[in-house]
Amino acid sequence: MQTKVAIFIYFMLSFSLFSQEIKGKVIDAETKALIPYAKVGFPSINIYTSTDSAGAFTFDNLPQSHLKIKVTAFDYKVLIKEVDLSSEELLIVSLTPLHTVFEEVKITASEGKTQRENITSIAVMTKEELFQTGATTLGEALIQIPGVQSSSVGMGISKPIIRGLSGMRVVTYNNGLRIENQQWGDDHGMAASELGLGKIEVVKGPSSLLYGADALGGVIHFLDEPYIQKDQSEIYVSSKFESNSMGTTNEVGYRVHKERWRANIHANYINHADFQLPSGEFIKNSRFWSTNFKSSLGYRHKNYQLNIRYQLSYRRLGIPGHSHNENPEAVDFITPYRSRKGTLPAQFNFDNFILIENTIFFNRSNLLVEAGNTNSDLQEYDEKITLPFTHLNVNNSTYNIRYSYKLSESMSLKTGTQGMIKINRNRFPSSSLLIPDANSFDNGVYALMDYEIGKWRMQGGIRYDMRILNVLKSDHLDTSLVENINTDGLERTFQGINYSAGFVRNAELTSLRFNASSGYRSPHLAELQADGFHHGSLRFEKGNQSLKAEHAIQFDAALELHFEHIEFIINPYYNRISNFIYLNQTDGFAGSFPIFEYRQTNLAHLYGGEIGLHYHPHNIHRLHINTNYSVTIAETENGQPISLMPQPNINTSLRFDINNNNKIRFKNVVLEHIYHLPQNRVGPNETSSVDYHLLNLSTQFSIGKMQKLSISTGVRNILNTKYQGHLSALKNLGLPQPGINVFLSLKYLIK
Amino acid sequence: MKNKILFVGLLATMSVLTSCKKCAECHYDTPNGIVEIGEYCGNELEDIEKSGYNAEGKTYEVHCHDH
Numbered sequence: 001m002q003t004k005v006a007i008f009i010y011f012m013l014s015f016s017l018f019s020q021e022i023k024g025k026v027i028d029a030e031t032k033a034l035i036p037y038a039k040v041g042f043p044s045i046n047i048y049t050s051t052d053s054a055g056a057f058t059f060d061n062l063p064q065s066h067l068k069i070k071v072t073a074f075d076y077k078v079l080i081k082e083v084d085l086s087s088e089e090l091l092i093v094s095l096t097p098l099h100t101v102f103e104e105v106k107i108t109a110s111e112g113k114t115q116r117e118n119i120t121s122i123a124v125m126t127k128e129e130l131f132q133t134g135a136t137t138l139g140e141a142l143i144q145i146p147g148v149q150s151s152s153v154g155m156g157i158s159k160p161i162i163r164g165l166s167g168m169r170v171v172t173y174n175n176g177l178r179i180e181n182q183q184w185g186d187d188h189g190m191a192a193s194e195l196g197l198g199k200i201e202v203v204k205g206p207s208s209l210l211y212g213a214d215a216l217g218g219v220i221h222f223l224d225e226p227y228i229q230k231d232q233s234e235i236y237v238s239s240k241f242e243s244n245s246m247g248t249t250n251e252v253g254y255r256v257h258k259e260r261w262r263a264n265i266h267a268n269y270i271n272h273a274d275f276q277l278p279s280g281e282f283i284k285n286s287r288f289w290s291t292n293f294k295s296s297l298g299y300r301h302k303n304y305q306l307n308i309r310y311q312l313s314y315r316r317l318g319i320p321g322h323s324h325n326e327n328p329e330a331v332d333f334i335t336p337y338r339s340r341k342g343t344l345p346a347q348f349n350f351d352n353f354i355l356i357e358n359t360i361f362f363n364r365s366n367l368l369v370e371a372g373n374t375n376s377d378l379q380e381y382d383e384k385i386t387l388p389f390t391h392l393n394v395n396n397s398t399y400n401i402r403y404s405y406k407l408s409e410s411m412s413l414k415t416g417t418q419g420m421i422k423i424n425r426n427r428f429p430s431s432s433l434l435i436p437d438a439n440s441f442d443n444g445v446y447a448l449m450d451y452e453i454g455k456w457r458m459q460g461g462i463r464y465d466m467r468i469l470n471v472l473k474s475d476h477l478d479t480s481l482v483e484n485i486n487t488d489g490l491e492r493t494f495q496g497i498n499y500s501a502g503f504v505r506n507a508e509l510t511s512l513r514f515n516a517s518s519g520y521r522s523p524h525l526a527e528l529q530a531d532g533f534h535h536g537s538l539r540f541e542k543g544n545q546s547l548k549a550e551h552a553i554q555f556d557a558a559l560e561l562h563f564e565h566i567e568f569i570i571n572p573y574y575n576r577i578s579n580f581i582y583l584n585q586t587d588g589f590a591g592s593f594p595i596f597e598y599r600q601t602n603l604a605h606l607y608g609g610e611i612g613l614h615y616h617p618h619n620i621h622r623l624h625i626n627t628n629y630s631v632t633i634a635e636t637e638n639g640q641p642i643s644l645m646p647q648p649n650i651n652t653s654l655r656f657d658i659n660n661n662n663k664i665r666f667k668n669v670v671l672e673h674i675y676h677l678p679q680n681r682v683g684p685n686e687t688s689s690v691d692y693h694l695l696n697l698s699t700q701f702s703i704g705k706m707q708k709l710s711i712s713t714g715v716r717n718i719l720n721t722k723y724q725g726h727l728s729a730l731k732n733l734g735l736p737q738p739g740i741n742v743f744l745s746l747k748y749l750i751k
Numbered sequence: 752m753k754n755k756i757l758f759v760g761l762l763a764t765m766s767v768l769t770s771c772k773k774c775a776e777c778h779y780d781t782p783n784g785i786v787e788i789g790e791y792c793g794n795e796l797e798d799i800e801k802s803g804y805n806a807e808g809k810t811y812e813v814h815c816h817d818h
Contacts, residue, residue, distance in 0.1 A: 344816055383814035385775045386797040429801070 021060045024091030026051050026071055035095060038073035045305055045359075046226050046262075046298065061260070063303040063361030066406055071095060080114055086363050116511050119459045119502040121204040121556050121571060123147065127197045127225070133653075133672045133696040134714050134743040136242060136272075138194050143674070146571075146610040146628040147204050148220075149646040151727035155245065155275050155738065156288030156317040157189035157347070161727065163204055163575065164606050164632035164645045165217025168524050173211070173221040175309050177355040180396040180422055181376035184524045185434075186729065190220075191351045191376060193313060195251065196266035196294040198225040205554035205575060206519025208498040209463045212418050212444050214521045216552040216577060224296055224309065227262040228255040235750040244716075244741035245286075246338065247272035262298040267291075273340035274318075278722040278739035283320045283730070284333050287340045290315035305359040315349040316342060321733045330734035344385065350377040365405040368416075372398045377427075390434050391427035396420055412450045414461075419443040424525065433485050435525040437472040448500070460501040467494045467522050471529060484532025486543060492528075494549045496520030502556075511560035516553065523547040527581055527598045533590070540590035541583065542597045552577040565616045572609035580604035582642065585685055603637040608648075622659075627652040633681065643683030647676040647691070647726045665707065667700040670714075679726045689731070692723035698743075712745040779804050779811035791815065 026038040034055025041048030042059075044067055051057045064086035071079045076095035083091060115124060123145045135141035139150040139158020151166060152158040159166050172179040172190055181191040203211070203219040211219045228234055233256040240249040251268035271289040274282040292313045299306040321333055322345050355372040374396045382389035402416035422440045426433050448461030471490035474482050502515030530543035558571040579600045588595040612628035631648035635641050652673045658666040674694040682688050698714025720740040724731040774792040777799060778785050786806070791799050796815060803810040 383816065384800040385773055385815050386800050 021058065022062055022085060022089060022091060023056065023058050024093060026055050026057070026073065026093045026095060028076075029094035029096045035073050035076065038071055038076075038095070040069065040071050040093070042067045043070055043226075044068060045300060045361075047300070048226070048229050050229070061300070061302050063305075064363055065303065065361035065366060066364060067361075069093070116506055116560065117457060117504060119457065119504050119513060119515050120207070120500065120517065121147075121513075121515070121558065121573070123202045123204065124199055126199045127194060130200065131194065132655075132668075132670055132700065132712075133698045134242075134712065134716055134741075134745070136245070136247065136716075136738075136741070136743075138192055138197075139190065141194070142200070142220075143649070144651060145200070145202050146612055146651075147630045147632075148202055149630075149649070149727065151186075151644070151729070152725065153187045153189075153729040154283065154286035154288075154318065154320040155272060156286070156290075156315070157187055157319075159183065159186075159188075159190055160220050161646055162202060162218035162220065163573065163608065164634050164642075165575075166644075168214055169217040169521060171207075171211055171215040171219045173219060174311065174353060175222070175224055175307075175355055176357060176370055176400065177309070177353055177372040177374065178212070178396065178398050178420060179353065179374055179376075180394050180420075181349075181351060181374070182378050182392055182394060184526050187319065187347070188378065189317070191313065191349070191353075192222050193268075193290070193292045193294070193311075195268045195292045196225050196253065196264060196296075198223050205515075205556055205573060206498070206517050206552040207500075208465065208496065208519035209446055209448065209461050209500040209517065212420075213442060213465050213467055213494075213496060214519075216519045216521050216550060216575075224294070225255075225264060227264060227296070227298055228257045230257050232257055233751060236747055237750065238745065238747035240743060240745040242272070242741055242743045244738050245272040245275040246340070249745075260299055260301045262300070264294075264296045266295070267293045271340065273338050274335070275738040276338070277334070277736055278717075278720045280739075281334045281336055282338045283735060284335050285318035285322065285343055285345070286320040287342075288315065288317045289340075290317075303361040305361070307355075307357045309353075309355045309357075311351070311353040313349065313351045315347070317347045317349070318343065319345045319347065321730055321735070328733070333730075333733055333735055345380065345382045345389075348377075348379040348381070348388075351375070365403065368400070368402040368404075370398070370400040372400075374398075379427075379430075382431075384431065388430045390432050391430040392434070393425045393427055395423045395425075410452045413447065414450070415445075415447040417443070417445045431481070433474065433477070433482055434530075436474045436482075436485050436487070436529050438525050439470045439472075441468045442466070455505050455507055456503060457506070458503045461499065463496075463498045465496045465498070465520070468492075469494070469522065471525065484530070486529045486531040486545065488545070490528060490545055492522075494520070494522035496549065496551070509562055511558070511562070513556075513558040513560075515556045517556070518551065518553045520549050520551050522549045523581060523598075530598070533593060540593045540595045542595060544598045547581060547598060547600060548579045550577055550579045550581060565618050567612075567614040569612040570609065571611070573607065575606040577604040577606065578602060580636070580642075582636075601636045601638075604634065604642060605637070606632060606634045606642075608632040622657040624655040624657070625652070626655070635681075641681040641683055643686045644727060645679065645681065647679040647689055649677065650675045663704065665702050667702070669699045670697070672696040672698075676723075676725070687732075689724065689726035692721055693719070694721055694723070695719050706749075708749045710747045712743075712747075714743060716741040716743065775815035777804075777813050777815040779806075779813050781811070786811075788813070 130141040149161040201221040207215040253266040379388040398420040444465035446463035473489035475487040498518040500517040504513040530541040554575040556573040561568045608631040615625040702710040
């Protein structure tokens with residue numbers, strides 16, 4: 001035993017004793033002049049600094065490891081390169097002058113590479129980019145990412161859709177923590193907030209290799225704002241007002257970095273009354289409020305890094321589209337008066353997420369050990385004030401161990417194991433169970449190899465997963481509680497072997513990428529056990545205990561052209577899903593509600609792609625014209641269109657960067673045009689949707705030389721267009737989406 | 752300073768001790784339509800939502816709304 005302890009102590013000391021101070025300079029590659037105030041950092045350990053007036057920088061206590069350094073300076077090309085900190089003590093970084101500046105180069109957390117180097121299709125967008133035209137909610141902002149859309153129930157509830165797939169087929173991660181929050185329900189929104197958000201990464205297509213089961217459509221990864229630079233602190237308050245729903249968002253935040261410790265703390269309160277239609281009337285009970293708290297505590301010393309992240313959210317979401325009339329009409333859901341008073345039906349969501357992540361850096365490798373827990377509590381109140389219609393709780397404990405090793409200068413290996421224990425429980429008192437109590441255990445192991453030679457980068461990996469699902473019997477409960485579910489117990493084991501293989505070739509002007517990846521999803525409790533009236537969907541649903549797991553294979557290719565003033569990308573894909581689970585309407589009725597059965601079709605084909613263009617006119621350097629087109633076509637093996645596919649869309653933005661040096665400093669002016677094309681490829685009993693245009697305008701500016709007060713203002717839906725989104729639940733009731741919305745957002749840096 | 756702390760403490764105590772009494776208009780459904788049964792508050796509201804409403808020798812499930 002003593003020997004083991006001695007070995008452990010030696011092991012711990014062996015990596016903590018070796019670390020060093022790194023000094024460096026940033027110079028102009030052509031003139032060799034020193035570049036002052038350049039930003040220098042190591043994104044993987046969240047450490048940044050700036051060069052001084054002589055272009056010099058210093059870091060201390062860095063791990064003796066291979067890390068990517070990122071250097072940015074105004075009018076220079078962003079530099080990202082790997083450095084071996086064990087052998088370098090004086091870093092001379094040369095930046096190439098640039099006359100035209102495209103968007104900032106970002107490193108993705110998923111692969112640790114720049115976007116051009118990624119083999120899988122990953123889109124990255126910062127919070128600033130997502131909200132630059134004043135989107136009210138995160139769901140509304142997501143549509144700016146090519147290939148991503150969102151479905152909604154009013155304004156408060158939204159779900160992400162990646163290349164046509166959503167719900168249980170899209171996995172949400174929050175800083176490496178997998179989020180489980182009853183996302184199977186059409187009216188159960190995503191448990192994410194823009195509070196303290198840094199950026200969003202979207203992995204498009206099956207991604208089981210690094211993310212485990214269920215990610216057939218893709219993964220949406222929310223990443224926190226980075227820590228502040230060393231020996232600095234910041235306190236801010238911000239407030240946003242929106243005219244359409246008389247909505248307010250008030251936020252406070254504190255960031256600090258002292259010695260080895262750093263912390264981010266944020267809190268906000270959001271309150272929206274009923275939203276206003278283009279006609280001037282309001283949608284009843286579309287009101288919502290929420291309060292969120294997010295904190296990150298980090299410790300970094302030499303070769304060790306610790307992050308503890310905690311997030312709490314409490315939301316009250318009104319559910320619009322409720323009426324006592326037997327044959328309701330659109331007019332039943334509309335009112336001439338606006339209100340924010342809490343009324344029914346409504347959802348109460350209470351989420352707690354915690355993640356502890358440890359990273360140990362070795363010379364040629366690093367070890368990540370993560371443990372997390374998410375608890376999501378959902379109460380739905382329907383027609384009783386003191387008794388919820390249903391009360392669900394899901395508790396998910398996760399682990400993630402990943403070892404990344406650099407085998408040689410051109411070859412690296414990632415291997416790891418992931419798992420989770422998910423416990424679904426119904427809470428009482430409540431009126432009805434929508435899903436039975438159940439436990440599920442997931443475990444998976446994987447290995448991923450990366451090889452680089454010249455302009456080529458190749459990657460291949462394999463993963464094995466197993467899920468044990470244990471549905472508990474519920475026949476001992478009162479019959480009135482279980483009239484909507486199958487009360488029989490069930491034990492099933494699902495297994496999946498998945499892979500990913502691909503390459504990217506990066507030349508100066510072109511990038512060519514191809515990837516084949518697979519994923520699997522075991523059927524959800526609702527699909528297996530439903531047997532009754534489903535609240536929120538107005539239908540009788542029958543599950544099927546013998547459903548098999550879905551398997552998907554996606555082929556994804558991309559060609560990018562990068563010229564001095566223009567960039568072009570085309571990214572087609574084909575996603576083939578076997579054992580695709582869908583709801584089929586039968587001829588039967590239960591009372592006045594149609595009966596739907598969960599069925600499987602042998603094959604579903606989803607195909608489409610994204611095309612993007614970024615133009616930067618030679619003689620108007622400050623102007624950026626961005627446009628992208630996204631389309632998804634989905635059909636069964638018989639050519640029958642699959643329901644609830646998003647409308648194709650073309651998003652175009654004109655951004656004019658100003659950056660004047662006056663007391664009022666305008667950052668930019670943005671004009672955004674979103675065109676949703678008609679959706680005529682619809683499933684059985686689904687109605688088609690017509691096209692519509694939305695126009696948004698915004699500007700960002702700051703006041704004062706210290707830029708302590710920054711202001712963002714603008715107008716969304718300038719033309720007050722009356723439109724019904726194809727994936728809005730209100731469309732089925734004949735209700736349009738919000739009309740014109742003027743917003744004003746202020747952020748004041750107290751310190 | 753002492754007075755300020757006392758005042759804040761008093762406010763906090765009042766806010767904790769003063770609870771909102773929930774009231775709602777309730778009804779039950781019959782084959783002949785909806786029957787309104789008036790406003791219920793607090794414990795009475797909780798009881799009637801839990802136990803239902805007795806009429807003509809039958810217990811009906813009660814639905815309550817604050818709108």
